[in-house]
Amino acid sequence: MMPRRIALYLWVAVIALYALFPFYYAVVTSxxxxxxxxxxxxxxxxxxxxxxxAVFREQPFxxxxxxxxxxASAVVxxxxxxxxxxxxxxxxxxxxxxxxxxxxxxxxxxxxxxxVLSGLFELIRAFGLYNNLLGLIYSYMIFxxxxxxxxxxxxMRELSREMEEAAIMDGASAWTIVTMVFLPLMGPAMVSTxxxxxxxxxxxxxxxxxxxxxxxxxxxxxxxxxxxxxxxHELPWGRIMAASVIVTxxxxxxxxxxxxxxxxxxxxxxxxx
Amino acid sequence: xxxxxxRQRRQTAWWFLSPLLLVLLLxxxxxxxxxxxxxxxxxxxxxxxxxxxxxxxxxxxxxxxxWFGVLADPLWWQAVRNTLVFVVVSVTLETVLxxxxxxxxxxxxxxxxxxxxxVLVPWAIPTIVSAKMWxxxxxxxxxxxxxxxLRLGLVSVPLAWTAxxxxxxxxxxxADVWKTTPFMALLLLAALQMLPxxxxxxxxxxxxxxxxxxxxxxxxxxxxxxxxAVTFRALDAMRIFDxxxxxxxxxxxxxxxxxxxxxxxxxxxxxxxxxAASTLLFFTIALFTIGFLALAQRRDGGQWR
Numbered sequence: 237m238m239p240r241r242i243a244l245y246l247w248v249a250v251i252a253l254y255a256l257f258p259f260y261y262a263v264v265t266s267x268x269x270x271x272x273x274x275x276x277x278x279x280x281x282x283x284x285x286x287x288x289x290a291v292f293r294e295q296p297f298x299x300x301x302x303x304x305x306x307x308a309s310a311v312v313x314x315x316x317x318x319x320x321x322x323x324x325x326x327x328x329x330x331x332x333x334x335x336x337x338x339x340x341x342x343x344x345x346x347x348x349x350x351x352v353l354s355g356l357f358e359l360i361r362a363f364g365l366y367n368n369l370l371g372l373i374y375s376y377m378i379f380x381x382x383x384x385x386x387x388x389x390x391x392m393r394e395l396s397r398e399m400e401e402a403a404i405m406d407g408a409s410a411w412t413i414v415t416m417v418f419l420p421l422m423g424p425a426m427v428s429t430x431x432x433x434x435x436x437x438x439x440x441x442x443x444x445x446x447x448x449x450x451x452x453x454x455x456x457x458x459x460x461x462x463x464x465x466x467x468x469h470e471l472p473w474g475r476i477m478a479a480s481v482i483v484t485x486x487x488x489x490x491x492x493x494x495x496x497x498x499x500x501x502x503x504x505x506x507x508x509x
Numbered sequence: 510x511x512x513x514x515x516r517q518r519r520q521t522a523w524w525f526l527s528p529l530l531l532v533l534l535l536x537x538x539x540x541x542x543x544x545x546x547x548x549x550x551x552x553x554x555x556x557x558x559x560x561x562x563x564x565x566x567x568x569x570x571x572x573x574x575x576w577f578g579v580l581a582d583p584l585w586w587q588a589v590r591n592t593l594v595f596v597v598v599s600v601t602l603e604t605v606l607x608x609x610x611x612x613x614x615x616x617x618x619x620x621x622x623x624x625x626x627x628v629l630v631p632w633a634i635p636t637i638v639s640a641k642m643w644x645x646x647x648x649x650x651x652x653x654x655x656x657x658x659l660r661l662g663l664v665s666v667p668l669a670w671t672a673x674x675x676x677x678x679x680x681x682x683x684a685d686v687w688k689t690t691p692f693m694a695l696l697l698l699a700a701l702q703m704l705p706x707x708x709x710x711x712x713x714x715x716x717x718x719x720x721x722x723x724x725x726x727x728x729x730x731x732x733x734x735x736x737x738a739v740t741f742r743a744l745d746a747m748r749i750f751d752x753x754x755x756x757x758x759x760x761x762x763x764x765x766x767x768x769x770x771x772x773x774x775x776x777x778x779x780x781x782x783x784x785a786a787s788t789l790l791f792f793t794i795a796l797f798t799i800g801f802l803a804l805a806q807r808r809d810g811g812q813w814r
Contacts, residue, residue: 355540
């Protein structure tokens with residue numbers, strides 16, 4: 237039995253190393269500057285904070301972070317609000333066309349973003365939202381709404397009928413039922429979907445790249461992708477890694493804290509559907 | 510009375526759905542229709558309002574004895590080939606590795622929650638960040654991967670991972686496999702945990718070895734979940750954009766269909782051709798999706814509830 241145990245722990249170590257090493261190496265690199273960057277070190281030597289200061293000095297990175305936080309929070313709020321009411325209708329009420337509607341919503345989640353790019357670009361310019369965070373919030377609905385609705389519907393289906401029926405007997409309106417009966421029970425599901433929507437918006441690149449123009453309106457992924465040095469062949473890797481670490485730490489924190497909720501959301505979306 | 514009540518509830522349902530439907534129409538339905546329409550025009554990015562109908566010219570046309578349009582562009586077909594290679598290789602690797610990781614995660618040991626959190630890290634990291642991280646790891650002069658390979662004596666000169674046409678696609682696949690395997694592993698783990706344990710117990714008592722148990726019991730039982738996970742991943746991989754755009758920019762050897770479409774649309778300002786390429790990508794994915802849904806429905810033997 238012993239060798240089997242050792243082999244399994246060896247696998248555990250290999251998996252953990254594979255999953256964490258690239259990020260660990262980014263952290264090590266972010267604390268190196270000058271010629272130290274071109275020396276390959278597997279272990280950190282000293283903490284040199286220069287890159288972290290340079291990230292904020294050389295570009296409006298603080299503003300970029302604020303943009304990302306604003307966009308992702310607004311997207312989460314809107315998706316949950318629209319998703320919860322829609323999920324109530326889809327999960328608790330029998331009506332014709334419900335199956336077709338669910339399939340359509342699932343279909344939208346398969347849309348390649350590039351397929352709506354020119355149409356969205358035209359619409360965003362027509363609304364005057366080009367190079368504006370509102371344009372990003374609006375366009376992000378295309379990928380957060382379908383899975384929010386889908387996952388919340390899956391969760392809401394599993395809740396018992398009794399409370400809802402009691403509320404109907406008492407003459408409660410549908411809005412009251414959603415907010416007073418279901419909302420408290422949906423807490424964990426809302427956290428799951430909210431986290432997924434937040435991470436998806438925080439990481440989005442194509443729309444943010446296409447629908448913004450100036451440094452001040454960019455979100456962090458675009459800001460990082462566009463960090464450049466004196467010439468194309470001299471990328472400031474230390475600064476890029478510092479910026480990468482800054483935007484990754486909050487997401488990794490969320491993942492570690494809410495691991496169970498995230499996995500519940502991911503699997504509810506794919507397996508039970 | 511009961512009928513009244515049911516009708517009232519149906520009405521409520523549509524009221525509750527209307528904001529969602531309106532937003533989906535504005536963000537998905539209408540833009541898609543416009544993209545398809547633009548693909549039949551000569552619109553340019555700076556003058557989208559002055560589009561003229563040109564029929565199928567952006568797709569395929571003949572001028573002065575030569576063929577033009579997306580379908581006559583060797584770069585488009587290269588992008589189709591790149592996308593296919595990327596989807597097949599990366600999804601296969603992700604499935605195999607994901608299953609292996611899921612089997613380890615299924616084992617209950619003290620540090621299990623920690624390992625699970627560690628595995629989620631690559632999934633949560635922004636794609637752009639992972640592209641930059643891998644760009645640095647695979648750097649031709651100062652990259653750690655080359656250093657490691659040289660030390661182990663596996664190569665004699667450093668490799669230009671992201672620049673060498675023969676290697677660029679493998680760099681993209683490496684980075685994608687690292688980032689997406691966790692998602693696969695967690696989906697498959699969820700499937701593994703829903704299996705009834707009595708089959709395995711019985712087989713174990715009968716002295717069936719672990720390898721045979723896996724092939725003859727576990728794998729057939731999780732097959733439905735496996736098919737769903739692979740299909741979702743493949744459909745998602747077909748639209749790949751960010752990773753390639755950042756890791757191997759302006760490289761025709763790795764450019765995907767999405768990259769080609771955006772390049773025409775934004776860099777060359779040719780909304781007509783860009784929209785034609787987007788439309789082709791959309792219908793390719795739609796065809797696969799509908800095919801899969803039809804198969805799934807037949808398997809379930811009926812109704813979508």
